Amino acid sequence: MLRGEIAKGLDHDPNFRWRGESVTRIENLSDIVFALALGMIISAAAVPQSYEELKGYLISIIPATAAFVLLVEIWHAHFTFFRRYGVADKKIIILNAILLFFVLYLAYPVRFAFDSFFAFIMMSAGDVSRAEVMRLDFDKSGNILGFFGLGFMVVHLLYLLMHRHVLKKRDLLKLSDTEIQITRKSIFYHSGVTFLAALMGCLAYFTDLNGFAGFILALAGLVAFLGNRKYPVPPSP
Numbered sequence: 001m002l003r004g005e006i007a008k009g010l011d012h013d014p015n016f017r018w019r020g021e022s023v024t025r026i027e028n029l030s031d032i033v034f035a036l037a038l039g040m041i042i043s044a045a046a047v048p049q050s051y052e053e054l055k056g057y058l059i060s061i062i063p064a065t066a067a068f069v070l071l072v073e074i075w076h077a078h079f080t081f082f083r084r085y086g087v088a089d090k091k092i093i094i095l096n097a098i099l100l101f102f103v104l105y106l107a108y109p110v111r112f113a114f115d116s117f118f119a120f121i122m123m124s125a126g127d128v129s130r131a132e133v134m135r136l137d138f139d140k141s142g143n144i145l146g147f148f149g150l151g152f153m154v155v156h157l158l159y160l161l162m163h164r165h166v167l168k169k170r171d172l173l174k175l176s177d178t179e180i181q182i183t184r185k186s187i188f189y190h191s192g193v194t195f196l197a198a199l200m201g202c203l204a205y206f207t208d209l210n211g212f213a214g215f216i217l218a219l220a221g222l223v224a225f226l227g228n229r230k231y232p233v234p235p236s237p
Contacts, residue, residue, distance in 0.1 A: 013080065015178050015233055020086030026096060027082050033100040034075045040107040041067045063114035070110055074103065077159055085166045085173060092162060099158045106151035113148040113214070120211065142210030149201020152217075153194050160190035178233060185231035192223030 020027075042064060078099070082088075163186045166173065170180055196219055204213035 013084065016084050016182055017176075017179070018083045018086075019173065020083045024082070024088050026088050026093060027079075030078060030096065030100060033103060034071070034078070037103050037107040038068060038071055040104075041071060041111045060115065060118075063118040064111065066114045067111045071103070071107070074106075074155055081159070081162060084179075087166050087169065087173070091165055095158050095162050095165070099155060102151050102154045102158070106148070106155065109144065109148040109151055113144050116144050117211065117214065142204040142207075142213065144204075145211060145214050146201045146205030149197050149204060149213075153197035153201060156190045156194040156197060160187060160194060163187045163190065181231050181233055185227045185233070188227040188230060189223055192227070193217075193220050196220060196223070 163183055167175075167180070167183050167187065170183075175183065196216055200213050200216040203209045203216065204211065207213070
């Protein structure tokens with residue numbers, strides 16, 4: 001009981017009553033998959049065999065950190081969903097299984113995408129060694145972002161479908177007006193990011209924009225801003 005009271009005071013989601021009070025087996029499996037994907041991102045680089053390779057490995061922490069943060073963001077959306085709604089029916093299990101598959105699919109493309117972006121930054125600064133090691137050119141960067149865009153699009157599409165599913169069950173879940181508003185805002189956000197990821201992937205793969213198409217994802221911040229304006233949530237007491 002004391003633990004519950006402390007949790008209320010430290011709750012990072014004060015406008016939503018968490019219905020997932022205990023960790024389910026589906027979440028345990030999901031955490032294992034996310035941990036595996038995070039490990040794939042960190043271990044993507046080859047084991048250094050010399051001092052120069054070790055320096056290169058240490059420098060690679062920059063793109064690895066960016067890829068790690070992106071995957072943690074995807075995990076956090078998963079964690080929040082199951083804590084908020086606590087739903088694990090047949091449809092959610094199927095959608096979650098597909099999501100986990102694409103999280104594993106996304107691990108190497110997202111790391112390679114950030115590695116290639118970092119290589120081009122270093123090349124612009126006069127250091128061509130990283131680009132040469134990765135055998136990168138401008139056209140290949142578009143192909144890399146195309147694969148990344150596909151995975152990122154599917155991940156947010158699945159989150160969109162999961163939120164739409166629980167919204168249909170709002171009476172059964174006894175969602176409050178504020179919780180319905182938050183759910184609709186989540187649907188708006190995931191819809192927007194799904195579109196941006198699809199647009200980025202297509203432009204990167206099929207047009208001369210190539211790697212520069214990646215900057216389209218920066219508009220995700222605008223999508224979040226518009227969602228807050230469209231579905232305002234009253235401040236918690």
